[in-house]
Amino acid sequence: MRALVVDDSRAMRKIIAGALRKLGYETVEAADGAQALTVLGEGPLPDLATVDWNMPVMDGLTFVTQVRANREYRAMTMMMVTTEAEHGQIVRALAAGAHEYLIKPFTVEALEEKLALLGLLPEVAGA
Amino acid sequence: MTPSTETVPLEPHSVEDEALSQIVDAMWSSYFGHVEPLLPAFEPHDVEGPVLCASVGISGARPGLVSVVVERSGAAALAAALLQEDEVLADDDIHDSLGEIANIVGGNVKALVPDAGALGLPGISTSQPLPSSAARQAARLDANWQGHWLTFVVWLAAPAHAPAHERTHTPTTTRSED
Numbered sequence: 001m002r003a004l005v006v007d008d009s010r011a012m013r014k015i016i017a018g019a020l021r022k023l024g025y026e027t028v029e030a031a032d033g034a035q036a037l038t039v040l041g042e043g044p045l046p047d048l049a050t051v052d053w054n055m056p057v058m059d060g061l062t063f064v065t066q067v068r069a070n071r072e073y074r075a076m077t078m079m080m081v082t083t084e085a086e087h088g089q090i091v092r093a094l095a096a097g098a099h100e101y102l103i104k105p106f107t108v109e110a111l112e113e114k115l116a117l118l119g120l121l122p123e124v125a126g127a
Numbered sequence: 128m129t130p131s132t133e134t135v136p137l138e139p140h141s142v143e144d145e146a147l148s149q150i151v152d153a154m155w156s157s158y159f160g161h162v163e164p165l166l167p168a169f170e171p172h173d174v175e176g177p178v179l180c181a182s183v184g185i186s187g188a189r190p191g192l193v194s195v196v197v198e199r200s201g202a203a204a205l206a207a208a209l210l211q212e213d214e215v216l217a218d219d220d221i222h223d224s225l226g227e228i229a230n231i232v233g234g235n236v237k238a239l240v241p242d243a244g245a246l247g248l249p250g251i252s253t254s255q256p257l258p259s260s261a262a263r264q265a266a267r268l269d270a271n272w273q274g275h276w277l278t279f280v281v282w283l284a285a286p287a288h289a290p291a292h293e294r295t296h297t298p299t300t301t302r303s304e305d
Binding site (some may be wrong): 103 | 156243
């Protein structure tokens with residue numbers, strides 16, 4: 001399985017990508033929503049995108065909205081991974097098309113739990 | 128007026144020292160659980176020597192600023208621990224890591240502020256930036272990690288319905304090492 005990690009922080013990209021690789025993912029990274037759209041355009045389509053909210057150039061909510069507007073990307077699951085912790089923000093992200101929401105700080109176990117709920121743990125998906 | 132670093136709660140259920148401490152604790156256990164714990168100080172302890180400060184702004188009805196100040200050597204050690212790297216890190220990586228720490232704390236603080244707007248992107252400086260004149264110190268946490276002092280500070284403007292003496296405040300002066 002393949003995951004796109006979208007976050008403007010290199011440190012956070014490394015943490016998230018490292019956790020996903022341990023779970024069996026191949027990972028690609030982007031530093032903002034615009035870069036992420038470029039990655040998607042180049043293909044292949046990842047199974048999962050983890051998306052930060054506050055990023056320069058293009059924020060995560062705009063990215064999610066643009067991805068959802070493109071039928072070619074419909075098969076990709078999107079999970080917001082962000083410090084935006086208010087209920088209203090979670091509702092906004094889910095309404096825009098995100099499938100799951102993980103608030104920073106998070107543990108690797110919490111990430112694994114969310115992926116299991118989505119049926120996106122490589123071991124689970126391959127079973 | 129003498130600048131004050133005294134922490135005064137703005138209103139019940141708002142951002143106070145205990146809430147800030149819980150947010151920092153959660154971050155520490157998530158990303159620094161493999162290293163020594165952060166030890167809270169019992170009294171305020173200003174970070175001395177050359178410092179780095181990461182801060183994020185909060186907009187909305189009560190605009191504010193959340194910052195973390197640490198010695199430069201402490202910032203390098205924090206980044207190495209966050210990234211689990213043994214090698215000497217570039218300044219970009221150190222700034223990025225400290226910025227993400229401020230971002231995580233700031234985002235969770237924002238969730239406690241009624242009618243908060245947007246969270247800004249992290250900024251890095253060599254001194255603590257001054258918040259707006261309307262902001263006052265709402266919470267502060269001084270702590271030590273591996274011999275390095277860190278200070279987390281939350282500045283927030285008083286709510287519009289607060290008494291006048293709570294809405295005017297002279298912020299702490301900053302100490303620059305430049």
